[in-house]
Amino acid sequence: MKRNFIVVLGGGESGVGAALLAKKKGFIPFVSDSEIIPNKYKKILIENKILFEENGHTESLIAKKAIKVIKSPGISRRIPLINKIKHLKIPIISELEFGKSYSRKTSYFIGITGSNGKTTTSFIVYKILQKEGVRVGIAGNIGHSFSREVLKKKEKDVYVLELSSFQLDDVFKFRSNIAVILNITRDHLNRYNNNIEDYIFSKFKIATLQRKDDFLIYNYDDPLIREGLKKYPIQSKCIPFSIKEELHVGTYIKWNNIFFRKKENEERDILNVENIPLKGDHNLYNMMASITISETLNIQKKSVISAILGLKPIKHRMERVLSINGVQFINDSKATNVNAVFYALKSMSSPIIWIAGGKDKGNDYSELVPLVKEKVKAIICLGKTNKKFVNFFQNIIDIIVETDSLKKAVRMASILSTHGDNILLSPACSSFDLFQDYKERGNKFKQEVRNLFYEKNRYFF
CATH class of the missing domain: 3.90.190.20 (Mur ligase, C-terminal domain)
Known part of the structure; x- marks a missing residue:
């Protein structure tokens, strides 16, 4: 039993998704949560005959039997249990990297992070790729966990992943072919010892794990992002977007239209700002990021416009x-x-x-x-x-x-x-x-x- 016993810490969407994938791949998963597991997830575990515990961790079981621990992003890496697991030299892996280890090697990954706008931008990109006819999946902090998305019978060519700082804290190899940093503001600082530099470092992990042939799309108007670009080692090709300045390369606004410029003298008119159904500067930034991704992937203009014009407000956001x-x-x-x-x-x-x-x-x-x-x-x-x-x-x-x-x-x-x-x-x-x-x-x-x-x-x- 020791040879294939995996402990999953956390009984929420991330943990349950990892447990389901682990069982499918021949492991014996055991879900352990320090609090009560929500009924909807408990039901899934029971239906799939996955063992679990709640309201506390049986540390002796984890120490004696686990060959690997999959940690849900909501659990801090600073808690005593994680330190004990590290001391015992039991490998700790994130749900995101566990899921990717069982995805197709040829799949393309678009990772989207930021303090705000992740869900909206991820959804817009997903709809644009659907209009283009791409076999696309969406997961991460939106919808199902990535592990659950990987479990689906029809594998996808492209995955759009909404990535929180908590998820990025736990990754050490996960690579996005296109990474997006929408903005960085003071958020979750209780998790980062009230140190915004630690929070910025987490966000920039999405970029520092990229290679030379990857793309980083970023908000030029955000001063913390521009500082980070100078501070952290980034190999990927950087493409900015801005609602304040006309850029030499990237996405910008001119004459109330959104333009994308690939090279100095090559600009492309995408659509008029007034036609965008989601109003407000925050949505305009999300739209600019989505258009920049689409232009980087050479998506047809008609697919971009059709998807954007059909948008409706995201639930729980204005x-x-x-x-x-x-x-x-x-x-x-x-x-x-x-x-x-x-x-x-x-x-x-x-x-x-x-x-x-x-x-x-x-x-x-x-x-x-x-x-x-x-x-x-x-x-x-x-x-x-x-x-x-x-x-x-x-x-x-x-x-x-x-x-x-x-x-x-x-x-x-x-x-x-x-x-x-x-x-x-x-x-x-x-x-x-x-x-x-x-x-x-x-x-x-x-x-x-x-x-x-x-x-x-x-x-x-």
């Missing part, structure tokens, strides 16, 4: 829920860091009741101050511990209320609002103090808004 008595409720639960909230606030013109808060990740709220002063009339802090958030904004906004109930937050916001206002759930924090993830938070927000709508209109039903 998602309009309902208008109740002239007040618009907007679900931006995916905005788990300050920069995402910045673009949300910037994109709105009507007064805002802002529902924010959660598990702070070492946030610096300073960049929000001008927008909050200009646009926000009240803040509702939603979280178990709101002290840092309240202390920062109490001298900026007159009305700040606190709650740990989403139902109360929605109703407080409704009471404080008047016709023409926006009620915006845009937390700037992770959801883990009250919810399983940002999706659960967003879905519960939408449900509470619907409940409020029925209450206010019950005489009509």
Whole structure:
């Protein structure tokens, strides 16, 4: 049994995907989680006869039997258990690299990272490649884990992978043929000892593992990315995109059109900015990155335009829920860091009741101050511990209320609002103090808004 016993740490999407792939490849997987495994994943493990434990790790079992440990990205490499496994010289591999070891050698990988916009950009690129007729899969931080994607019967020629800093922390060989760095802002700094340099290093791993014939596509307007390009050893061909400057090479805006320039005097007009259905500068950056990838792959212009014009807003990102008595409720639960909230606030013109808060990740709220002063009339802090958030904004906004109930937050916001206002759930924090993830938070927000709508209109039903 020792010869093929693999321990998978973490019983979420990543861990369960790795366990399923391990079993398919002839290993005996054992899933171990320090907390309760969600029911939907527990059901999968039981149906596939995969052994598991929850609410703690049996360290003696791992030490005696494991030939390899597959670590889920949500588990920090600094916890004592990981140090013990290293001390015992048991190999630790990421789910991403485990999945890639069983993918086709000829598959092409597009890795997309950044503090914000990863999901939207990954989805846009996926849709463009589908329009082009490419056999494409999408995985990573979006949809299924990569290991589960590899398990599918029809293997793909191209994989679009949304990669978080946590996933990149754990890779040492994983190579993206095209790597994308969308932006770098202060995020997850609680995981990085409040040191942004460590966080930047994680993001740049996607580029430092590339070769000379690979491509790095990056946001020219981001000063931290430009600093990183000078600091880290990068062999790949670098192609920038910008919404602020006309570039000698790369993707840029001129005459309100998006252009791509391959060489000094070779520019190609792609489409007019006004035709893009997803509005706001944050979406424009995502679009520019997607177009740059498409141009690098020589995708037909008609495939790019067709995919972009058919786009609809991503769930939980500036998602309009309902208008109740002239007040618009907007679900931006995916905005788990300050920069995402910045673009949300910037994109709105009507007064805002802002529902924010959660598990702070070492946030610096300073960049929000001008927008909050200009646009926000009240803040509702939603979280178990709101002290840092309240202390920062109490001298900026007159009305700040606190709650740990989403139902109360929605109703407080409704009471404080008047016709023409926006009620915006845009937390700037992770959801883990009250919810399983940002999706659960967003879905519960939408449900509470619907409940409020029925209450206010019950005489009509």
